[in-house]
Amino acid sequence: xxxxxxxxxxxxxxxxxxxxxxxxxxxxxxxxxxxxxxxxxxxxxxxxxxxxxxxxxxxxxxxxxxxxxxxxxxxxxxxxxxxxxxxxxxxxxxxxxxxxxxxxxxxxxxxxxxxxxxxxxxxxxxxx
Numbered sequence: 001x002x003x004x005x006x007x008x009x010x011x012x013x014x015x016x017x018x019x020x021x022x023x024x025x026x027x028x029x030x031x032x033x034x035x036x037x038x039x040x041x042x043x044x045x046x047x048x049x050x051x052x053x054x055x056x057x058x059x060x061x062x063x064x065x066x067x068x069x070x071x072x073x074x075x076x077x078x079x080x081x082x083x084x085x086x087x088x089x090x091x092x093x094x095x096x097x098x099x100x101x102x103x104x105x106x107x108x109x110x111x112x113x114x115x116x117x118x119x120x121x122x123x124x125x126x127x128x
Contacts, residue, residue, distance in 0.1 A: 006053040006091060013087035020077040021045040025073035027081045037061040041071045041081035048084055056088050063089070066118070 020060070021042065027042040039047060039061040047056050056062060065085045072080045110119075 014083040026074040030070040030074040
């Protein structure tokens with residue numbers, strides 16, 4: 001799958017136009033996972049704009065995003081970085097197919113402080 005095709009896929013899945021971003025950084029400033037991300041939410045938008053999807057899918061930011069949507073609330077241009085991140089996650093999951101993660105691997109990935117609501121939400125979203 002080409003980079004352009006993946007960018008189009010991210011735009012289609014997310015319903016977001018990344019070109020509306022004015023690089024104000026409000027999304028990143030409101031992100032509770034900011035310190036753990038190698039690519040910050042406002043940078044994520046730039047990567048999509050520039051077609052560098054491979055860097056995004058290899059970044060730890062892809063999985064550090066809490067999907068709390070604080071960035072959606074703060075964005076003055078309605079860019080929705082979390083929806084772009086979620087779309088990139090879905091592309092990764094779809095490419096890896098059924099072999100993405102086995103049930104035996106899940107317990108070692110869990111953190112004691114992980115909100116139970118996050119787990120329930122993830123099961124609902126990815127079991128489709």
